[in-house]
Amino acid sequence: MANRFPSGSGPSQRQLRVGELIRRRLSDVLLRGDVHDPELNRMSITVGEVRTSPDLKVATAFVMPLGGQGSDEALAALRRNRAELRRQVAKELTLKFAPEIRFAIDETFDRMDETRRLLNDETVRRDVDADGDDDPADDARPD
Incomplete structure (x- = not known):
């Protein structure tokens, strides 16, 4: 079935649903330390969002280590273990293909x-307050 929407219209409901399923499963795997990498298991990593490609074959996981420190090390550890993470995530999904996970x-x-x-910022606040004074609804009211 062809996509009826232009490419800029956003993700489909299926993409959003699968992305959320992957996010939850990936979070669980990282929380429990199911991957046998001591460096990865000592990190606390939050999976904020997962976006999937239209064909659901690629999933990009947006992650952040606790406190925002050590982002490069976290990315390196995740990328090093991406095959195992993919296998762990795919166990719970009922998809035809296990998506490639990018971080x-x-x-x-x-x-x-x-x-x-x-x-x-003071300048922005002043501009916002000034715009609020010129409410066109005030002009439309009868006296």
Whole structure:
């Protein structure tokens, strides 16, 4: 069945559902230390999101080590153990193919901090307050 939506319309419900299933399973595997790598097992890694390709053959897991420290070491350990992680995740999934799992650092928290910093900037606050004074709904009300 052909995709009726343009490529920029976002992920399908199936992609979102499979991504969430992979995220949960991957989190469980990392939490329990099911992979036999002492370096990986000593790290506390959060799996924030998993995005899948439209054909569900590639899943990109966005991860962050606890406290944000040691991101490079965490990525190296995850990539070194990607075959075992793929096998562990695939055990619980009922998909035709076990997706290839790729890892990337989750920058969501950094972007949220930057957005908060910008919104708290005095110039931005002044502009937002000034825009609130020019409410067109006030002009439409009868006196």
